[in-house]
Amino acid sequence: MYIQGVLLALYQRLKSAKKYYTQLNLAVDEQKEKITEKAILSMTAKEHHKAQEEVSRLIDELQTAIKSNRGHLSKLGPQLQAEQEQFSSYVYQHIKSLPANTLIPGGLQLKIFENGKDTGEISVCISKKDLESNNPTQTGDMMEKLLLKIHQRLQGSPINPSGLNFSSIRLFDEHGQEIKNPLLLKNEQKIWVSYGKAYRSPLTPVLSLTFDQVTALDKDGITVAYKTFLDPNAAVLPGCDNWEVCERFPINFNSTSQEIPDQFEKVDLENHFLQNKVDPNIVLHASVSIKKRSSSSRDTSSGSETSPSILWPAASVWLITKAGTILSRAITQGCLAIGHPIRVKAAEGTSLEGYTLILQKRRKGDNSQKWVFGTDSCIYSKAYPQFVLTYLEELTTQV
Structure with a gap:
């Protein structure tokens, strides 16, 4: 309580003043051997008497202030006791909400x-x-x-x-x-x-690749692949020549027999993976995602622990061939393709059907990897021309 704090400070100052007054009395009585305050030893007799008067007056003022504050404290005794017994609930009872039109005093x-x-x-x-x-x-x-x-x-x-x-x-x-x-x-x-213009977000959606390192568990002859955290300090270097795109999980990967925590996401073994040519036990899974890119930073959101712009500078760069294939600049062996069918549910209950967008190894003559750029600024799948490449943001999807 505030008054208790004031009283404590007054008592401490009064104690110091009385001690100093005692030292001055020793100087006046010429008992210098008992004086511990060096400043008093250098004072003249006249200065001793003047200091005595000032300290005596200060002691009177402090005692008066203490008496006054103790009186205030005694009046607040019941309230203080209630506050101590009820703790924070007492304070909350006395908090009042400001009117809705109240502005902060400081602006x-x-x-x-x-x-x-x-x-x-x-x-x-x-x-x-x-x-x-x-x-x-x-x-x-x-x-x-x-x-x-x-x-x-x-x-x-x-x-x-x-x-x-x-x-x-x-x-x-x-x-x-x-x-x-x-x-x-x-x-x-x-x-x-x-x-006079409509709102424009400072963040521009950019189609990008997100990379997750993958490990596998071999249990009773059954292999299960999991996404794990990609170590930013690992010697995983970018470059198309360092990687091979596999059309399913590589068979020469040394699976572990240790249990993998439940929080890790399982990966379909039929997906396409990137295997390091130097160390075959380094396997990555590439997911197609949308990054929000601002003018002040490269990527403001990421679907993995390590930003793909750090691991792979070209993760957001794409090459379009005359045949309608959209290639990744980071991995030119890989291209955008139609994935699994999904059902999308909007907040108002509207249901939409479509397909996921994935990265696959290039295959000649595969229409699921070919795209048509329409005159209406839409991009269509050659395999499913009734579907348009669309960014659905935060809608809930069911595969």
Whole structure:
């Protein structure tokens, strides 16, 4: 409790003052051999008497302050006892929520970005005064003032170089939702500003390969393959010449007899794998995934413990042949192909059917590895022309 802390500090200071006063009395009585304070030994008799008066006055003031605070503490005794008995529950009983339209007293500092970018941040400080409204229950006036404040701050900046019209300004959060209530903003929040245009994410989806190291368990003559963590310090070097694409799990892999933890994901032995030519026991499985690439960093999300951009710089680079094959720049023996059939369920219950996208070893005449680029900007599978290459983001899939 605050008062208890004050009393403790006052008692400690009073103790020190009384000790110093005793030392001064020894000096006045010329008992210098008992004095431990060196500063007192160098003082004159006049300085001794003056110091005595000052310390005596300080002792009186401290004793008065202690008496006053002890009086306050005695009045708060029942409350203190209740607080000690009920612990945090007592405090929670006395916490009151602020009204929805309450702004933090210190204001907000917002990080403003241009629509579609995550660099060139501009800080804008919003105080309570900036958002004052005659009718605090109406957020429209407050939002108008917030927009004006940000618009004025951006004048002459790269975000608003040509003095765009204030009436067209819009604010978006990191999820692309338009901000219409300033009371929901948080300190240090990132905001994207647009002048009359729809929200554009600063992250660009990029088709990429994710690599997982694979091990195998041989039990009772049955082989089971599992994904394991790819060691970033392992000597696994990129380069097409270092790897062989196998159309199923390699038979010359030395399987382990040790139990593999349940948390590791099983891999179908009929999948295509990458086997290291130098060490056949290094086997990788490549998954096709979408990475969110920003202008300030290579990859902002990854499906494995090690970013493919570190292991394989060309994991997001693709080559398109005249025959319609899409080759991986990292592994030119591999190409995009149609995988297993899946059923996709959207949040509203809509059900869609399709196929997964996988990496396979190139095979001549295999239409499941051929793609048609339509004039409508869509990419179709030659084997299944009714299906279009599509990014479904966070939808739940069932294989």
